[in-house]
Amino acid sequence: MRPGHPLQLALGLIVWSLWLVAVYAGLSLGCLSVRPDAGLGVGSWLNELLGLLTLLTAAWLFGCAWRLWRTPPPVLAARRFVVRVGAWVHLLAAVATLFVGLPIMALPPCL
Amino acid sequence: MNDTRNPERLHQDFEAVWGNPRGWRALSAVNHSSIGLRFMVTGTLFFLIGGLLAMLLRVQLARPDLPLIDPRTYSQLFTMHGSVMMFLFAVPMVEGLAVYLIPKMLGARDLVFPRLSAFGYWCYLFGGVILVSSLALGLAPAGGWFMYVPLSGDAHSPGVNPDFWLLGITFVEISSVAGGIELVVSILRSRAPGMSLDRMPLFAWYILVTGLMIVFGFPPLILGSILLELERAAGFAFFDVARGGDPLLWQHLFWLFGHPEVYIIFLPAAGIVSTLLPVFARRPAVGYRWLVLAVIGTGFLSFGLWVHHMFTVGIPLLGQAFFSAASMLVAVPTGIQVFAWLATLWTGRPLFNVPMLWLAGFLVIFVAGGLTGVMLALVPFDWQVHDTHFVVAHMHYVLVGGMLFPLVAGLYYWLPHFSGRLPSAQLGRWGFWLTFVGFNATFLVMHWTGLLGMPRRVYTYQAGLGWDLPNLVSSVGSFVMAMGVVMVLLDIGLHFRFGRRAGDNPWRADSLEWATALPPASYNFVSLPACTGRHPLWENPALGRGIAEGRHGLSIVDHGRRETWGSDPLTGQVREIIHLPGNSWLPLYAALVLTLVCLSLLNGAYALAGVAALATLGILLRWSWVNGAHPLAAPDERTQPGDPPLHSRTFDGPGLWGMGTALLANGVLFFSLIFAWFYLWTVAPKWRPPAQSPLPELPLLLDGLLLTAIVLGFHRLVRRLRRGEQRRLEAGLWTLAGLGLLQAAWLARILVAMPLAPAASAHDALIATTLGYLLLHCALAPLFSALQAWRVCLGLVGERAPYEPAVVLQWWDYCLLVFWVSYFALVLFPRGIGA
Numbered sequence: 001m002r003p004g005h006p007l008q009l010a011l012g013l014i015v016w017s018l019w020l021v022a023v024y025a026g027l028s029l030g031c032l033s034v035r036p037d038a039g040l041g042v043g044s045w046l047n048e049l050l051g052l053l054t055l056l057t058a059a060w061l062f063g064c065a066w067r068l069w070r071t072p073p074p075v076l077a078a079r080r081f082v083v084r085v086g087a088w089v090h091l092l093a094a095v096a097t098l099f100v101g102l103p104i105m106a107l108p109p110c111l
Numbered sequence: 112m113n114d115t116r117n118p119e120r121l122h123q124d125f126e127a128v129w130g131n132p133r134g135w136r137a138l139s140a141v142n143h144s145s146i147g148l149r150f151m152v153t154g155t156l157f158f159l160i161g162g163l164l165a166m167l168l169r170v171q172l173a174r175p176d177l178p179l180i181d182p183r184t185y186s187q188l189f190t191m192h193g194s195v196m197m198f199l200f201a202v203p204m205v206e207g208l209a210v211y212l213i214p215k216m217l218g219a220r221d222l223v224f225p226r227l228s229a230f231g232y233w234c235y236l237f238g239g240v241i242l243v244s245s246l247a248l249g250l251a252p253a254g255g256w257f258m259y260v261p262l263s264g265d266a267h268s269p270g271v272n273p274d275f276w277l278l279g280i281t282f283v284e285i286s287s288v289a290g291g292i293e294l295v296v297s298i299l300r301s302r303a304p305g306m307s308l309d310r311m312p313l314f315a316w317y318i319l320v321t322g323l324m325i326v327f328g329f330p331p332l333i334l335g336s337i338l339l340e341l342e343r344a345a346g347f348a349f350f351d352v353a354r355g356g357d358p359l360l361w362q363h364l365f366w367l368f369g370h371p372e373v374y375i376i377f378l379p380a381a382g383i384v385s386t387l388l389p390v391f392a393r394r395p396a397v398g399y400r401w402l403v404l405a406v407i408g409t410g411f412l413s414f415g416l417w418v419h420h421m422f423t424v425g426i427p428l429l430g431q432a433f434f435s436a437a438s439m440l441v442a443v444p445t446g447i448q449v450f451a452w453l454a455t456l457w458t459g460r461p462l463f464n465v466p467m468l469w470l471a472g473f474l475v476i477f478v479a480g481g482l483t484g485v486m487l488a489l490v491p492f493d494w495q496v497h498d499t500h501f502v503v504a505h506m507h508y509v510l511v512g513g514m515l516f517p518l519v520a521g522l523y524y525w526l527p528h529f530s531g532r533l534p535s536a537q538l539g540r541w542g543f544w545l546t547f548v549g550f551n552a553t554f555l556v557m558h559w560t561g562l563l564g565m566p567r568r569v570y571t572y573q574a575g576l577g578w579d580l581p582n583l584v585s586s587v588g589s590f591v592m593a594m595g596v597v598m599v600l601l602d603i604g605l606h607f608r609f610g611r612r613a614g615d616n617p618w619r620a621d622s623l624e625w626a627t628a629l630p631p632a633s634y635n636f637v638s639l640p641a642c643t644g645r646h647p648l649w650e651n652p653a654l655g656r657g658i659a660e661g662r663h664g665l666s667i668v669d670h671g672r673r674e675t676w677g678s679d680p681l682t683g684q685v686r687e688i689i690h691l692p693g694n695s696w697l698p699l700y701a702a703l704v705l706t707l708v709c710l711s712l713l714n715g716a717y718a719l720a721g722v723a724a725l726a727t728l729g730i731l732l733r734w735s736w737v738n739g740a741h742p743l744a745a746p747d748e749r750t751q752p753g754d755p756p757l758h759s760r761t762f763d764g765p766g767l768w769g770m771g772t773a774l775l776a777n778g779v780l781f782f783s784l785i786f787a788w789f790y791l792w793t794v795a796p797k798w799r800p801p802a803q804s805p806l807p808e809l810p811l812l813l814d815g816l817l818l819t820a821i822v823l824g825f826h827r828l829v830r831r832l833r834r835g836e837q838r839r840l841e842a843g844l845w846t847l848a849g850l851g852l853l854q855a856a857w858l859a860r861i862l863v864a865m866p867l868a869p870a871a872s873a874h875d876a877l878i879a880t881t882l883g884y885l886l887l888h889c890a891l892a893p894l895f896s897a898l899q900a901w902r903v904c905l906g907l908v909g910e911r912a913p914y915e916p917a918v919v920l921q922w923w924d925y926c927l928l929v930f931w932v933s934y935f936a937l938v939l940f941p942r943g944i945g946a
Contacts, residue, residue, distance in 0.1 A: 014412035020415045078682050081309035088404045103432030111428045
């Protein structure tokens, strides 16, 4: 998507929403289908999988934010506005992904 | 542009085209100012009813063991108090204010779908009356405003009481979604020339995000209500564990709506704050971009919190931690807004008049409510105070502080718009202080009542538990608050007669709604101004005069059309002239017949409900017929030299955006249904898929392929129309309509022939509901296409008016999408996992 496209104002947080649905559904499905050994604690395959998804999503969102920051300011003021706010939206989404995903490192999955 | 004509004559000419009819014919008015005011007046009446119920609750709890209200009635009272305040007051009130203000702020003459606004109002009124009438009939629901199952199921609530709620609220939600669609499309597509996104008033940003939240947030509850009503009325199994359902499904569907709902109420109120504070601080808002970022962030993050209402139902700790973190995170964008408001005040030269008092009260109360919200986001604390009066106190701090206080500030601020007069500062201050003191006496104390362990929803309590004094204080406080509300209403009522004349732009505000006459004319602006900055009236204080003298755009009305600019969503540059429909009885008729559907369902008269539903469809089709090049709409396509074409003569009018936004809402409902399927499949303890799927895979696959071919054919027709080729358009449309009818009939046959037992198993109930949903959509698609063919035949659609087939195409695309998603979920997924 072009940096000045108005959907940049929502894209980052759309990805965050999809990530949240994926980790919550993944946690529920993982616990129901192949329940990890309780003794593994946060070292279970489910924590690792959800953690990896979280890191990849956050990395992608940070990358998008960085790309928007590095975009030369468009001539049209409205597009400049979209690029700047879009960068912050992606950054907010990346931070939100890491913050909401933080408990994956602290809690076992299926208790 | 015209600067030679007599302004008085211009006004008369515009009034002849835009004016409301008088007498009983005024019920056919569709003007956004009238509709917005109706929403607000009706919302105020429901607020008084809800407030009265609250007073009764507080009287009962004032002393221990009071025998005034029995437990059953008490349950009805708190259920109705919550339902009335949330569904009949808060949302319609803020939507009404937005409906009234948005076109004026955007420099437009009306919203882009005026009949939809009117329809929304009538649905709201009739749905609200149905719900409230249950109180008068002694049949009010008693299961809480969230209607949890199994308490609200047929076994535990056998009467029609919950049905009043389910049908009445669904009716009201149609209104809310209609309003959401209307506002979103209007903000994106009908702004003043040059009003790019970065120049848009902050209030419009808040309403844009709120409108989208309504579009995404309300459908899960609409679906939940449909499923619960199907379970209660037709015996379908969705929430009954024994038959493969799960009551937690209801909680998910409810709170998927319920938590965003809090922000749907809060954001418009915060929009009022962001509009008023800069005016009274006499400087632009600090951090325009940050505020926009915060609004967008709040809108999204608020959808990720719903499970924090379910911390005690047995969700894995890690899952709870996700939602606990998200619940804390949402405080960040809210905090950004609070700091931006404080910075605006700090760096400005604030004037402390009555609206500012209410804003100051908002800041204090809402921040306190936000802090207890962060406390409740902590899972262990939530477990401790769950279902106690602490939660009641928190909720009222957020909702009353976050919505009522800014709303009253806004009403005081915009009163000159409604009356041309200013209210009394003396009465206004009394009203504020009584409300502020009374509110805190009621609810601050209630935090302690909750921490002392008093549960919610109990009709009385024993003496000696330490709850006597705080309850008495809360009850006295509630009466003080009620006196404050009465004082405000008295002030507003009296000002219509005794208030001094406001004059032009009495607050020296910056936004375009103050460039109208006070009160405004039915068309808002004789001529439509261009926008050169974020603060048009600060940049050009004489703008209103120039507008009234017809010195700006679209000041010709002798063609008899209601017109406003259609603009580019990003840049605000003019793209076309949107011609709007005039006054019409159709919205009222449609809502009346829909009321008949509700009442028939309530009384179990299903045949009559079916007939009324068909009549509703007929009225809505008639509504769609009077559009575009129709003789009653815009048969004459000529515009002034240099002006763009009418939207119906292009490929991109507001209807295209309206259909797209409506299908977004529809899609959320559908995906909530698919969520229910997967949820029950994985979670419901007694979900039992049959050994052999009842779905005939091959016939269903062939039906889907036929649908795919039809949609591809429709795409081809529209592509050709875009190239200006009208040849064989009519024949093509008739052919596709015929094939579509065949496809829908085939689907109906599959549905009827399947050995489903929806009353015996949730599995079959969900298959039947999903296929029924598909059938409804697939049956409407050929009907719409046939109407298009007929319009081509009559010359209402064609290369000169090519717009409508593109709108119908979206419906076909949607049918195709939901068909194949359903096929995947119902056929491929079970087979894939070996079920």
